[in-house]
Amino acid sequence: MQTPLDRSIETLARTGMTRFFLRMFDDAPELLLKNLTVEAVGPDRTFKIGGKWLRNFGSDSFLGLDQHPAVLAAIERGVREWGAHNGTSRAFSEVAPQGEAEAKVAAWLGTEDAVIYPSVTLANVGALPALTTRHDVIALDQYAHNSIEEGARVAKARGVRTAKFAHNDPADLDRVLRGLRPFRHAVVAVDGVYSMSGRLPPLTEFQRVARSHDGFLYVDDAHATGVLGTGGRGTVADALGDYENTLVVGSLSKAVSCLGGFVAGTRDAVEVLKMRSNSLIFGGPVPPPYLTAVCAALGVIGSAEYAGLRAKLDANVAALVSGATDLGFTVLGGLVPIVSVLIGTEERTLRAGRFLFDAGYYVQSVVFPAVPHGAGVLRMQVNANHSAEAVGGLIGALAELRETLPAQGHDSPLLVPAQREAVSA
Template structure:
């Protein structure tokens, strides 16, 4: 078949450019020590920043939730799938972020991808204009495309360029959308400057805090707490499959914004609600994040970040300037990055190679992510392997 032949040629071209992705099979729970494709590995690749994905309290809560609520929700939220577990969790999120949002309410989604699609498509009308960060996550880019309205892209972290775009805009509704922590670089958006601009020019500031929620801030309230922000212009998206250790996402904002999403957000209205047991497990996750154990885990994670940065001694490769759990090592060429990833894998270290189109051409990298479940000796092992490998690369 010519159709299949076309696909095969496309796959061969991906191979030629060292761009073909590979699925690996994890046979044990998400943790630093895992069995992957039959091999024992030390993993530095998950987004399980606080080490909660296999926490005994969350496992017990998920089992309890399944016994109480069953396995599936059975319908969309607006039909009959909205359980008490969902409602309690949404109330918990609204209360948790009340220091940073005015008259807050929250809405739970099956995934972070769906939450971002929902916010952008529901809030952007025909006379709206979206101002999107250059390095935004694919879900925000796709949400802006699906909104079917004008989109302006501003340079990474450039608040001055954003101001010029806002100043020139005549749109009735303006939406500025950004990641908080950029998933491939680990740096933070200049949210205080951006919020000030949004308040000045009457724009929503939509913050995707996927990699900040639970990790940043004294209490784990994410980028809003980290920067001490509060405003009715904020629309906050928190992802729950990373630091929270379970799955799904939520949007928190002024109650009027959330009610509009309930009425107009197609990714919320037209999909089956997530299993209530997940929401029940997430309540246990929130207890940890907001408690003493969460504070201890965040402190340990910060110490591991500092340790890795001090022990890596790279000469040719570049450690990106990041103070978050995401620590990218920029290598450059696709083939060299993948050779380095394989060399680490052969030594028992699972560190993914990241290539275009996920990152710009010429910036292929190894993306190291740290977890509060890692130990100091494990981080030292990784740093030594990196230093030795680069010396002989």
């Protein structure tokens, strides 16, 4: 006999997104490289899945700090000194490494203060509602990260009006904000790097428009943290010169290779977040061993060693971009260590990912809903501890893949007009 829960799940299985995934599972289960179990890890970014060793080009530990001796030693020290977990909300207390890690983040970026959340998603979902009231508005880029969208939805449920503006379009941002009048303050939420396309936002122009509407910038710079900008500080400082009138969100789980996300800005803004951000108040903290690891990882990034890691990473990215472009692929990105090649439809993309998997290379086959319906890319995440041989081998596998693919179209929704013209030329 079916329960109400059973009937509810059955109904959800018939909805658009769930139906889309179930159809893929039914039609071509061998193509879906999802929910994989990694059985072991080896040197040179290798891992074992299903008894098969592969080169892993799906890791966002861009600098390879997840295997750095100083970071591993810091985690061990954190466990010995603080245990596995601090089981209380930060609303009541915090361990000393929490404040130390936040101070190091702020000092590294050059902001007054920073607050660390267990993830970037929890930062965005908690911070955007905390920074607004029903008298304010949030304008977000149409391609802003899903966690920004979720944060805006929570704020909207509390009475905050929200609207999207055309991707990377300051004029449309101005139009949207004019249409939302009257309001007290505006939050303009964008990504620092759009990970699927590799595009950067025009932050200077967005700042100008935001100020003209008594608004401020909120930049999710997760994909640039540690790998873009002077000293790895991301896109904001280099683009704007400072953090005035800007809050920056960054990741401690990608290039920093630990756990968590942060919001950095003025001391007053951080204090407001600590008092108003529900995902911080009603959620658990980052475990102490990871906080000690964050301090160690930022120490590496702030040392002379960082230049060598960044140079190796940049060389690997340049080699992959050049190799894929020479093969005739349309390459999206390359400014950060995420290199995507345009493949086409969902099925075509999944087949391409399976081809590379069988050739010994794991890359991410990205389809809807991460990209628009009908589009698909192979997303390759490059690390500083990939050898030149590994990168060259992936390019060789891409060459074999290219021979199996028919000519690709130039009408993908992932392309801006200039890219469509270049592909069709």
